[in-house]
Amino acid sequence: MMRLLIATDAWHPQVNGVVRSLEHMAAEAPRFGAEVVFLTPERFRSVPMPSYPEIRLSLVGPGGMARALDEAGPSHVHIATEGPVGLAMRLACGQRGQAFTTSYHTRFPEYVAARTRIPEAWSYRALRRFHQGGKAMMVSTPSLERELAGWGFRNIMRWTRGVDTSLFRPRNERVLDAASPVFLYVGRVAVEKNLEAFLSLDLPGTKVVVGDGPARGWLEGKYPEARFLGTLVGEELARVYASSDVFVFPSLTDTFGIVLIEALASGLPVAAFPVTGPADVIGASGCGVLSEDLREAALAALAIPKDRCRAYGETFTWRESARQFFSNIEKAHAER
Structure with a gap:
């Protein structure tokens, strides 16, 4: 058995x-x-990330990580993130000669560039060094694979995502006391999510934001007509999806967007920019409108049948996602 x-x-x-x-x-x-x-920040002493306290930065070096690696006794190692835990594990694996795989979830170069003056090329160079030491790097979409290959990344494998279709589904009840149509956003409330592109739109009905983050306070103050519900999970979140009419996804930097398929499984059409993530998920399904004019996309999406979105959302399963994930790990160790 793989451990x-x-x-x-x-x-x-x-x-x-x-x-x-x-x-x-x-x-x-x-x-x-x-x-x-799992080896997570819970295992180590950590400090909150400045301006983003829900993210903990672990205080661990390769020595402490090497001990944790020995205790776990794995047959395979997968490094999911490029933060302190991931970096320490990569160094420990290098010292021990332990093969590993990685995955690319987050566009750190774009996020860093949005907050600092550090050029994206510098960040991509650092990330390339991080990932290329592994047997393979998993990405979620064809567009992201092509993009990263253009930055010099190699040994790329595909790993899609899934959705719990028994939880996220169309429902008869509407739990939101809000004027229709309801345009919904779910995700982090942070500058890199480009939320102002949604909140500033002249749309009928109500804009609803589910999620939290460092930008929530000033966005609530600037857009008082929008409803900010904070972080919701499970049934609460699923009922809000099912009580909405269009899912608006203004991000320009997400690598996939699990919230997209949660919305689709709930019967919601998607309005988004034609960028990596939405372009791959929506494709030619007819379940969303992708346009540089986000207002136009949001209004046009109102005409898309909910049953079409639900049927397409049901094609994304966590079982298929897991099959790809574990198959990639086995293939990477066997072939590379």
Whole structure:
């Protein structure tokens, strides 16, 4: 049996696609002859990230990580993130001669460039060094694969994502006391999510934002007509999806967007910019409108049938995602 150690900086109390993906991989692991052990910031002393306290920065070096690696005794190692835990694990694997795989979830170069004057090329160079030491790097979409290959990344493998279609589904009740149509956003409330592109639109009905983050306070003050519900999970989140009419995804930097397929499974059409993530997920499905004019996309999406979106959302399963994930790890170790 494969005993897979996953080293990740993204973990509870964070609520994001990386955490959800890893949790579902662990749940599906026995079906693929695997056991998953996590190494997360919970294991080490950590400090809150400045301006983003829900993210913990672990204080761990390669020595402490090497001890953790020995204790876990894995047959395979997967490094999910490029933060302190991931970096320390990469160094420890290098010192021990332990093969590993990685995954690329987040566009750090764009996020860093949005907050600092550090050029994207510098960040991509550092990330390339990080990932190219592994047997393979997993990415979620064809567009992202092509883009990263253009930056010089190699040994790229595809790993799609899934959705819980029993939880995220169309429902008869509407729990939101809000004027229709309801245009919904779910995700982090941070500068890199380009939320103002949504909140500034002249749209009928109500704009609803689910999520939290460092930009929430000033966005609430600037756009008082929008409804900010904070972080919701499980049934609460699923009911809000099902009570909305269009899912608006203004991000220009997401690598996939699990919230897109949660919305689709809930019967919501998508309005987004024609960029990596939405372009790959929506494709030629007819379940969304992708346009440089986000207002035009949001209004046009109102005409898309909910049953079409639901049927397409049902094609994304966590079991298929897990099959790809564990197959990639086995192939990477066997072939490369």
